Amino acid sequence: MARYTDAVCKLCRREGVKLFLKGDRCYTDKCALVRRAYAPGQHGKKRSKQSEYGMQLREKQKARRFYGVLESQFTKYFELASRQKGMTGENLLKILESRLDNIVYRIGLANSRPEARQLVRHGHFNINGKTVDIPSYLVSVGDVLELKDSMKDSPKFKELIETSQTKIIPAFIEFDQNAVSAKIVDTCKREDVSLPVEERFIVEFYSK
Numbered sequence: 001m002a003r004y005t006d007a008v009c010k011l012c013r014r015e016g017v018k019l020f021l022k023g024d025r026c027y028t029d030k031c032a033l034v035r036r037a038y039a040p041g042q043h044g045k046k047r048s049k050q051s052e053y054g055m056q057l058r059e060k061q062k063a064r065r066f067y068g069v070l071e072s073q074f075t076k077y078f079e080l081a082s083r084q085k086g087m088t089g090e091n092l093l094k095i096l097e098s099r100l101d102n103i104v105y106r107i108g109l110a111n112s113r114p115e116a117r118q119l120v121r122h123g124h125f126n127i128n129g130k131t132v133d134i135p136s137y138l139v140s141v142g143d144v145l146e147l148k149d150s151m152k153d154s155p156k157f158k159e160l161i162e163t164s165q166t167k168i169i170p171a172f173i174e175f176d177q178n179a180v181s182a183k184i185v186d187t188c189k190r191e192d193v194s195l196p197v198e199e200r201f202i203v204e205f206y207s208k
Contacts, residue, residue, distance in 0.1 A: 108164025
């Protein structure tokens with residue numbers, strides 16, 4: 001299978017940064033990166049000097065795993081970013097931030113991006129009044145995302161809605177907690193990206 005099915009905590013340990021793939025667990029002492037802050041595997045504790053290619057690969061893998069994107073999808077996003085005006089690395093991150101599953105996670109209606117993908121696939125959200133069940137759907141400025149009325153009274157979403165007020169909502173999203181809707185009011189800026197990544201290494205990786 002193309003989709004990664006092994007323990008996701010290994011990915012955080014491999015990249016050396018929290019990718020927040022397990023929801024609330026990532027904020028506790030049970031986080032695998034807190035308990036074992038070294039790469040998985042037999043030689044995980046051994047420190048080795050990384051080559052230039054190794055650094056480029058790690059940054060690419062970090063971004064890909066953070067957003068839960070397959071290799072082929074990530075390559076297509078890079079090609080799209082390279083055709084746009086501006087800096088390719090920043091364009092890539094803006095595209096990734098515009099994914100529907102990421103928007104659902106960023107406004108607090110899912111505990112993790114994997115959970116957000118599952119909720120989107122189940123058809124719980126509308127975009128501009130129409131059901132969209134494609135996690136990779138790219139939102140645009142002016143789009144309005146809404147939780148379906150039939151789901152607003154479910155215990156799970158009630159809890160998520162209550163805790164969403166503790167989330168730091170990116171400046172390009174305007175979230176209405178009462179209506180459980182979010183409007184894309186601006187294009188994503190580099191400072192809106194929460195992932196600590198050096199996008200220039202990703203550009204260098206694909207420029208070889």
